[in-house]
Amino acid sequence: MSAELPESSIPDEAWEEFQRESEGPARLAAPKEPSARARMVTERLRREDEEAARRHGRVRGWGKRGNQVRAEPDAWRAWPSQQRQARRRRVWGVFWVLVVVGVVLVVMNPAKSLSWLVG
Template sequence: MSGGNAMNGDQPESSISDEEWTTFQIESEGPARLAAPKEPSARARMVTERLRRADEEAARQQGRARRWARRGKAPVQAEPDGWRSWPTSRAQKRRSRLWGLVWVAVAIGVLFVLLNPGRTLAWLG
């Protein structure tokens, strides 16, 4: 009865050393931890819920304004303002159009000067 290690309650000897086993555990946990889904914090859940409600309210308000135009179509999705976008108003839109026209006029003037400099400069002077 010399070969009965299991009968005596003794653990059989492992072929892997403690250092190798520890290294294996650390290496196998790394990728698993990176791939595991993260549970959002309570604050993140509250913010998500608040943003969802605000989005639904904005969609409802947009839907009221366009209700007659979208019979039988999918509900309107609210489009929130850009995170770092400037607020747009009629005055700003008017200014941007004005600057666009100014740049077009400058480009046309430069084009005239480049195509026929003598005649254009004689007309100016």
């Protein structure tokens, strides 16, 4: 009893081209489905936002965008405060202004600038 495989109706060249295309750009361009955990987290955050809106007497999605209420995470999960970020940006801004002023002074009069450093 010899079982012969039925002959394919697709030519070998077409099959190889299909395999190349399915592994290349088509696969990279395909949308990625979120994981089960990502879907659960998204659903939980949506429910928390709706609950926060209900507590504040606002319906999510109605009115202006600024009126929407979002649930705030617990303090241990929150990002650094806005004040601390603003202070850090201000300090770095002052630092870079001083660096630029120093570079301009050295470029304009290198001999005098370097004499201040040497003493």
